[in-house]
Amino acid sequence: MHTIPRLFMRSADRFGARPALLEPRSDNAVTTLTYDGLRERVLQFAGYLQQQNVSKGQRVMIWSASCSNWLVAYFASLLLGLVVVPLDVNTKEDFLQRLLEITDAAFLITTQKNYTSLKSFSLPFIDIDALPTAELTTAQLPAVEEGDLAELVFTSGTTGQPKGVMLSHKNIVSNAIASLEVVKITSADRALSILPLSHMFEMTIEMALIYAGASIVYARSLVPDTLFRLLATQHVTCMVLVPQALQLFMNGIEREVRRQKLEKQWKTLHKIARWTPFPWRRHLFRSIHRRFGGHFRLFVSGGAYLAPMLGRAWEEMGFRILQGYGATECSPVISVNPIHDHTLESVGQPLPGVTVRIEADGEIQVKGPNVALGYWQNEEATAAAFHDGWYATGDLGYMDKQHNLYLKGRKKNLIVLANGMNVYPEDIENVLQTQDGVKDAVVLGLHEKDQGPTVHAVLLMEDESLAKITIQSTNKQLAPHQQVKGFTIWSEQDFPRTHTLKVKRQEVLETLSQSRQ
Structure with missing residues (x-):
């Protein structure tokens, strides 16, 4: 079974007449294969x-x-x-x-x-x-x-x-x-595909969908109205996406709430939902579920950090959120939250057959049949990242007694202050992103003359006049060594991003450095 052609042929034999791939045409009709x-x-x-x-x-x-x-x-x-x-x-x-x-x-x-x-x-x-x-x-x-x-x-x-x-x-x-x-995908599921197949997160999940005999609906456009139409007309039950896409969906829903002047009812429903059994929540938010077609049951989020507050907001509405963690070198899934009994602060538990260990410096290392063979024609890079079957992810984290994995950030992003204290940029970014008016934030270690790095925030904001208050409010929630010492308002509409919507930190740093020369 462990070759892709065998997996595919097995599914073709088992699910021959079932829809495999559905693709919208320019006339809004859908071609089924x-x-x-x-x-x-x-x-x-x-x-x-x-x-x-x-x-x-x-x-x-x-x-x-x-x-x-x-x-x-x-x-x-x-x-x-x-x-x-x-x-x-x-x-x-x-x-x-x-x-x-x-x-x-x-x-x-x-x-x-x-x-x-x-x-x-x-x-x-x-x-x-x-x-x-x-x-x-x-x-x-x-x-x-x-x-x-x-x-x-x-x-x-x-x-x-x-x-x-x-x-x-x-x-x-x-x-x-x-x-x-x-x-737990089955042949009854239909997944809406919005991520590129060039990314291993999407590719591997599509292999899983095909193995299960499920159907995949390709979205030709990421325009929200187009996506909602596909969700409704194609009876979509699940979707693989990155956290920013979850936020964009939520932004669209909240805009509609504000347009209808239903903010008070919206907040009340969320408060009630926190104390309501999960299956009943979809009835509280039935209009949202109708917008998603009435069949939707879960999101699988990966590729970047999912803010727990965002995940909880979706789960309060009766949409299950499964957060995963991975790396291309691990094909890519390392861990994922189980459907039941999961904590959104964690990136889940290691997959069956995958072993995770935490090194003395906090680095996450992975071993299993999913770990890559190495890097193409690059023995030096292979030797640096792969050793005795273990892959060094470059991510920092820890595991609790229940084997839930938690991320602290990237080793290369770690800011080491002049006093030797370690600052994890992601911790500060998570606080900044909860502030009103902050669309996104990147925290960098910025060198000031002959001093060591200081904590500097680059903000993407709707109202620049709120920046100083935002930093003050953020610093009140941080330890003394974490506090933001300076900030810059990003001048463009958005940060430079990868195709999976991760911020390109190095480009942000280079732009910032050039502007300060």
Whole structure:
């Protein structure tokens, strides 16, 4: 079972006539591909690739937004023993060129629009919107083993040496199946897909959904009205997202509450819900559940820190929130909160088969079948992060007696003051983000002349005149060594972010440093 083609073929055999992938068209109709239909498309495209005389182990790049044909190309490539290099849809040409040099890829699968935007790129192109077909000669298929490389996922930005995480078939399949044991997805579920398949969080959960025989609905647009229409018309039951997307949904709901001048009733319902059994809460907030289509039951949140206050607000409305924690090098899920009896301050318990230990300096290390093979053609980076089967995450945290895992922040983000005290920026950011008028905040260690670093907040605010009061209010809730000594108002509409909406701290720091010169 521990290869992706075997997982996929097993599901196609079991769930043949059930809907696998649903995709909205420009006319608002939805195209449905059953498990049988998906398998047929995979075999046809694999036949075309086979005729191109590809060989096992060759790399193929997929550069596109998530769609049905993304998975067709993915499964077909892996069936032939190829290695998929997934690229974020916003990848720039210079980075694309660097990855081509590093991976020596055989093909680029992308849209005609993306390909024609490239000025000097010679890799053979396959149009993802019109995948070519041919008859597959099954007798010539290579043997694909669980230890074979399945994906090369590059995690760095456009500066520095890109690191390609080498994920085997076993890494991904074991993580998908283990995740399913905790999240409890079934063939009756329908998931709305809004994250890119180039990100392992989305990819592994989609593998879990397919293993369970569930259906995946792709969203072509992230416009809230479009998403709500899909949630309602497609009977969506679950969604994988990042915390900022949860906040954006909540912002939209609260705007409507204010528009209808129902703020007092809204606060009262939340107070009542805290003392109400979970199944009954959806009746208190029935209008919200109708907006979500009436079938929705849970969110799986990951990729960044989820503020407990935000998670609790959703659970008070009768929406279950499962917070997970992971890293690309772990395929990516390390831990997740169980559906029942969980605390939103924690990122959950390690998945079945995954072992977590906390080193003396507080670093989280992980061991299990999901841990990557290392970094592509980078022995130095591999030796630094992987040792005796353990992966050093670079994250700081601790575990309680119930094996719940808690995060403190990133080792590289840790601010060490001149007096030797440690400051975790994430702790301060969490307090700042609860302040009225603060849309987001980044806390950095800013060096002042010959002194050591001081705690500096960069604020994204609706009303800049409230900044000083915000800092004063925040400092009252912090220990003396944590207190913010200076602040800057971010001049742009938003912070620079990754494709999973994480703030690019280094870019914020560089911009701040340049403005102070």
